[in-house]
Amino acid sequence: MDQIDRKILSLMHENARMPISEMSRTISMSQPAVTERIRKLEDQGIITGYRAQLSGAKLGKHTTAFVMFKTDNCKDFVSFIEASAEVVDLYRISGEYNYLMKVVTENTESLASFLDACSAHGFSTTLIVLATPFEDKSLISNEV
Amino acid sequence: MDQIDRKILSLMHENARMPISEMSRTISMSQPAVTERIRKLEDQGIITGYRAQLSGAKLGKHTTAFVMFKTDNCKDFVSFIEASAEVVDLYRISGEYNYLMKVVTENTESLASFLDACSAHGFSTTLIVLATPFEDKSLISNEV
DNA sequence: GTTGAAAAAACAGAGGA
DNA sequence: TCCTCTGTTTTTTCAAC
Numbered sequence: 001m002d003q004i005d006r007k008i009l010s011l012m013h014e015n016a017r018m019p020i021s022e023m024s025r026t027i028s029m030s031q032p033a034v035t036e037r038i039r040k041l042e043d044q045g046i047i048t049g050y051r052a053q054l055s056g057a058k059l060g061k062h063t064t065a066f067v068m069f070k071t072d073n074c075k076d077f078v079s080f081i082e083a084s085a086e087v088v089d090l091y092r093i094s095g096e097y098n099y100l101m102k103v104v105t106e107n108t109e110s111l112a113s114f115l116d117a118c119s120a121h122g123f124s125t126t127l128i129v130l131a132t133p134f135e136d137k138s139l140i141s142n143e144v
Numbered sequence: 145m146d147q148i149d150r151k152i153l154s155l156m157h158e159n160a161r162m163p164i165s166e167m168s169r170t171i172s173m174s175q176p177a178v179t180e181r182i183r184k185l186e187d188q189g190i191i192t193g194y195r196a197q198l199s200g201a202k203l204g205k206h207t208t209a210f211v212m213f214k215t216d217n218c219k220d221f222v223s224f225i226e227a228s229a230e231v232v233d234l235y236r237i238s239g240e241y242n243y244l245m246k247v248v249t250e251n252t253e254s255l256a257s258f259l260d261a262c263s264a265h266g267f268s269t270t271l272i273v274l275a276t277p278f279e280d281k282s283l284i285s286n287e288v
Numbered sequence: 289g290t291t292g293a294a295a296a297a298a299c300a301g302a303g304g305a
Numbered sequence: 306t307c308c309t310c311t312g313t314t315t316t317t318t319c320a321a322c
Contacts (some may be wrong), residue, residue: 020316029308029309030308030310032307032308032309032310033307033308036307
């Protein structure tokens with residue numbers, strides 16, 4: 001992991017579909033060398049995947065919320081949540097609640113339906129997302 | 145947005161670096177047609193970008209937390225947070241707190257330093273992430 | 289939406305600092 | 306070890322339909 005690897009990670013985080021040839025020009029290194037470095041970053045598990053980012057709103061999902069949940073039966077709860085299409089992220093957390101999850105639904109009504117379905121497993125506190133100043137900032141500082 | 149578009153989005157969410165030629169084989173449609181559909185999905189803002197997913201742990205960031213924050217000066221707070229490399233996501237939320245942010249740091253000590261720096265802007269409650277059963281589940285159901 | 293040719297990129301091997 | 310160079314294969318682009 002040197003400065004060149006960090007630059008590659010930064011570029012990949014900005015645009016994962018950038019051709020390797022273009023990256024090789026940007027960082028002034030031959031294409032096979034860049035390819036090999038990317039392969040190693042993947043093998044080491046530093047790069048875990050490449051994903052298209054989708055707009056929830058453009059797909060008709062206009063409501064995002066974070067739900068903190070307290071349950072006594074983690075196993076059943078996780079099974080239930082894994083099967084719930086509304087939940088995009090699930091975190092086990094410290095504190096009064098067991099779990100925090102990010103929920104994306106069409107509207108507040110469908111969020112309410114989801115929360116109703118959850119209530120069999122415990123109790124929750126819901127934080128509605130009003131705006132997202134930024135999301136998914138890079139873990140790599142992009143100075144060279 | 146028909147079933148083929150949904151399939152493209154699903155494939156792109158699984159692996160954004162999949163060659164379009166491979167996608168065209170998977171969904172049995174000519175490559176220029178797939179390319180044109182992707183271009184339209186980008187133009188419509190349904191696809192907002194392509195990102196490499198990086199492992200925080202493999203980059204030496206072993207602590208993830210969600211911090212709920214209450215501030216009286218949103219403008220200054222957001223400026224401060226935007227300049228903080230530790231914060232990867234920032235959400236404006238409803239409820240007792242103004243903001244929820246996802247914070248990724250090297251360890252609990254560096255998290256404490258960050259929270260100390262924040263304390264000038266208001267008060268917070270921190271939820272430490274103990275485990276992540278899943279993250280970034282697709283908004284598109286991947287049945288065809 | 290398809291086909292097919294030209295351009296570009298990715299891959300794989302040989303060899304050098 | 307890590308890189309560059311180079312020839313081959315694959316993918317992308319762009320024309321015409």
